[in-house]
Amino acid sequence: MQIYFEEKTGTFHLTNSFYSYIIKILPNQQLGQLYFGKPVRHKESFDYLLEMASRSMSPCVFEGNGFFSLEQVKQEFPSYGTGDYRHPAVRIQQSNGSAITEFAYTGYEITSGKPALEGLPATYCEDDKEAMTLHVFLKDQLTGVKAELLYTVFEAVPALARSVRYTNEGEQAVLLDTAMSMNLDLPDSDYEFVQFSGAWARERFEHVNHLRPGIQSVESLRGHSSHHHNPFIILKRPDAGEQTGEALGFSLVYSGNFLAQAEVDNWGVTRVSMGINPYNFSWQLKSGDSFQTPEAVVVYSDRGLNHMSQSFHKLYAKRLARGVWRDKARPILINNWEATYFDFTEDKLVGIASQAKDLGVEMFVLDDGWFGQRVNDKAGLGDWVANPDRLANGITGLAERIDQMGMLFGLWFEPEMVNKDSDLYRAHPDWAIQTPGRNMTHGRNQYVLDFSRKEVVDYIYDAMAAILGNAKVSYVKWDMNRSITEAFSAVLPAEQQGEVMHRYILGLYDLYERLTQAFPHVLFESCASGGARFDPGLLYYAPQAWTSDCTDAVQRLKIQHGSSFCYPISSMGAHVSMSPNHQLFRSTPLKTRGNVACFGTFGYEMDLQLLSDEEKQEVVEQIKFMKEYRELLQFGTFYRLLSPFEGNFTSWMVVSEDKKTAIVGYYKVLNEVNGPFTRVFLAGLDPELDYQINGSAVQGGDELMNIGLITTDSSAGECKDKNLQSCDFDSRLYVLKAK
Ligand code: DGJ
Numbered sequence: 170m171q172i173y174f175e176e177k178t179g180t181f182h183l184t185n186s187f188y189s190y191i192i193k194i195l196p197n198q199q200l201g202q203l204y205f206g207k208p209v210r211h212k213e214s215f216d217y218l219l220e221m222a223s224r225s226m227s228p229c230v231f232e233g234n235g236f237f238s239l240e241q242v243k244q245e246f247p248s249y250g251t252g253d254y255r256h257p258a259v260r261i262q263q264s265n266g267s268a269i270t271e272f273a274y275t276g277y278e279i280t281s282g283k284p285a286l287e288g289l290p291a292t293y294c295e296d297d298k299e300a301m302t303l304h305v306f307l308k309d310q311l312t313g314v315k316a317e318l319l320y321t322v323f324e325a326v327p328a329l330a331r332s333v334r335y336t337n338e339g340e341q342a343v344l345l346d347t348a349m350s351m352n353l354d355l356p357d358s359d360y361e362f363v364q365f366s367g368a369w370a371r372e373r374f375e376h377v378n379h380l381r382p383g384i385q386s387v388e389s390l391r392g393h394s395s396h397h398h399n400p401f402i403i404l405k406r407p408d409a410g411e412q413t414g415e416a417l418g419f420s421l422v423y424s425g426n427f428l429a430q431a432e433v434d435n436w437g438v439t440r441v442s443m444g445i446n447p448y449n450f451s452w453q454l455k456s457g458d459s460f461q462t463p464e465a466v467v468v469y470s471d472r473g474l475n476h477m478s479q480s481f482h483k484l485y486a487k488r489l490a491r492g493v494w495r496d497k498a499r500p501i502l503i504n505n506w507e508a509t510y511f512d513f514t515e516d517k518l519v520g521i522a523s524q525a526k527d528l529g530v531e532m533f534v535l536d537d538g539w540f541g542q543r544v545n546d547k548a549g550l551g552d553w554v555a556n557p558d559r560l561a562n563g564i565t566g567l568a569e570r571i572d573q574m575g576m577l578f579g580l581w582f583e584p585e586m587v588n589k590d591s592d593l594y595r596a597h598p599d600w601a602i603q604t605p606g607r608n609m610t611h612g613r614n615q616y617v618l619d620f621s622r623k624e625v626v627d628y629i630y631d632a633m634a635a636i637l638g639n640a641k642v643s644y645v646k647w648d649m650n651r652s653i654t655e656a657f658s659a660v661l662p663a664e665q666q667g668e669v670m671h672r673y674i675l676g677l678y679d680l681y682e683r684l685t686q687a688f689p690h691v692l693f694e695s696c697a698s699g700g701a702r703f704d705p706g707l708l709y710y711a712p713q714a715w716t717s718d719c720t721d722a723v724q725r726l727k728i729q730h731g732s733s734f735c736y737p738i739s740s741m742g743a744h745v746s747m748s749p750n751h752q753l754f755r756s757t758p759l760k761t762r763g764n765v766a767c768f769g770t771f772g773y774e775m776d777l778q779l780l781s782d783e784e785k786q787e788v789v790e791q792i793k794f795m796k797e798y799r800e801l802l803q804f805g806t807f808y809r810l811l812s813p814f815e816g817n818f819t820s821w822m823v824v825s826e827d828k829k830t831a832i833v834g835y836y837k838v839l840n841e842v843n844g845p846f847t848r849v850f851l852a853g854l855d856p857e858l859d860y861q862i863n864g865s866a867v868q869g870g871d872e873l874m875n876i877g878l879i880t881t882d883s884s885a886g887e888c889k890d891k892n893l894q895s896c897d898f899d900s901r902l903y904v905l906k907a908k
């Protein structure tokens with residue numbers, strides 16, 4: 170890893186063994202982008218990459234020079250209104266109504282390691298030798314606003330972290346209303362734009378479209394990153410697949426309104442920008458104020474999508490997630506939500522926990538409905554005190570009973586919300602976000618607390634800390650079940666109302682930070698009606714997330730497959746639930762439900778007392794398997810082999826670091842009579858080693874990767890042996906061990 174600066178040509182070259190990233194101070198002192206791709210040897214000048222050409226109708230910066238046009242030149246930190254008509258990285262409203270800025274280079278600094286971003290989640294180093302950071306300073310002289318562009322290169326991962334810090338060194342207040350975290354102009358547009366979109370219970374489905382002139386984007390305006398689009402996109406070459414080819418992943422470490430956009434201009438240049446969604450955003454920067462954007466992480470891969478994903482997994486599992494649980498295999502849990510919904514008593518809960526304990530489960534999680542008057546979804550949110558009618562000895566008493574059974578205890582909260590029917594709302598109706606004189610739109614009968622206000626966050630902190638400090642709680646499921654509407658804060662002046670959505674997220678991060686610091690032993694799992702806030706921002710505080718409210722194994726193939734493009738297996742909450750499934754009403758074999766959930770943090774979301782003895786025995790085996798292999802499943806190198814978005818079969822694989830153990834999951838949606846022969850090409854094995862497959866057949870790593878693992882079924886309709894018969898929604902696991 171190295172960061173070079175060439176004084177004479179004004180060239181910065183950031184490089185490691187994976188990529189080169191080259192930028193240059195332009196003739197007008199703005200910052201230009203020259204190259205991002207496979208590593209190249211360093212030299213003093215790469216000026217030929219400026220590719221300036223005289224084009225009719227292009228506005229030019231210098232009189233008498235028809236070549237230097239901002240709409241022609243590839244840039245790092247573009248603004249609108251001085252010749253570049255593409256979307257900008259920055260826009261600043263000034264007191265005279267102008268929004269023109271000219272950010273010119275003033276200096277740079279190279280530091281070892283990576284600085285923390287104040288109040289925001291971000292990737293980090295444990296040792297300064299792991300990364301280097303370039304700080305480029307630019308200033309708009311007229312307003313006095315300074316921009317510090319931060320670029321971190323990592324030694325061991327093909328990732329580049331970027332963000333911008335603004336400081337108003339001028340006299341007058343200004344309004345920052347576009348503050349993207351990164352801008353990257355790529356020289357051509359022969360890319361496919363891959364996005365991960367969906368809806369509640371159908372999150373992060375993969376969609377692939379070739380770039381075309383104009384804009385392709387995904388965004389959120391909901392106040393959270395959302396079920397609908399994830400703050401993550403990929404630009405891949407059309408010939409790039411899972412194992413080969415060039416792919417660039419762009420991920421925003423942020424949980425609120427975002428925009429991820431690719432704009433193809435008329436000369437085929439692709440501008441990628443990512444950051445806080447500029448729509449409805451503005452931030453007042455008074456003289457002396459600073460504003461830090463969230464961090465964007467770009468990963469470069471010339472070895473296909475699996476390598477890109479593995480790079481994100483490595484960085485996010487080890488240098489974004491924090492705390493004592495970061496490196497630990499996660500406890501196998503049972504959650505009562507789908508078992509009881511709101512209908513439970515303490516004894517009923519203990520019955521569920523005790524059966525689960527007998528089968529090998531390690532942690533019992535009490536979901537929604539334990540506090541205030543919360544007996545349905547119409548009341549109680551905000552009142553974080555146990556309901557004595559349900560829990561006679563409070564959370565402390567129940568946690569004690571669970572502890573005595575030898576299980577860990579976990580608890581559900583939805584800290585950001587309030588029902589009108591609650592003591593909190595009755596005491597502080599103005600704490601719910603609302604716009605004066607307007608209707609208050611509800612979602613699931615609830616309203617959003619104004620987390621942009623410190624006193625609100627303080628109150629919720631105290632309430633949660635009182636529970637966590639007085640009971641043996643090892644895990645918190647932090648839910649969030651609606652989007653924000655009528656965004657407005659009662660305590661901000663008119664000119665600062667554009668700050669509410671971002672201030673809300675800062676308040677959320679503040680609460681997470683305080684709770685994770687005060688209760689470092691607690692494993693936090695984020696959740697937002699399932700996966701509406703499955704984003705890198707929250708991984709910084711909660712190393713795992715509830716991937717989706719859909720627990721159907723077949724739908725989960727797509728959800729977990731889509732999520733795996735950016736997010737590590739250790740971050741994906743995955744549970745075995747009842748059949749027929751509660752969201753899709755589909756019946757699937759218990760085996761398949763287990764085989765899908767084991768590529769995740771694993772648990773059960775059902776009343777195991779309702780199972781037959783035979784099924785209970787199967788659960789015992791699943792748990793035994795998970796305990797033996799969870800370290801590998803959650804932290805091994807993960808490969809996607811077959812995609813549920815492309816056909817009837819899905820296959821995933823994890824390989825241990827020493828390549829001596831691997832697990833392959835193979836899943837079939839519909840059964841076929843007399844189907845074709847099938848085989849799956851494995852990946853990541855040692856070609857020199859021989860592997861025993863499920864304790865019997867032995868094949869070489871070279872064979873398994875080059876010839877493939879034979880997965881042909883005993884054909885349905887012909888096979889009379891019940892043990893070999895296949896069915897719809899069938900699956901298999903293969904454990905490979907080097908001999
Ligand atoms: C939505 C979550 O995603 C579910 O798992 C469950 O916790 C419910 N909320 C409870 O209200």
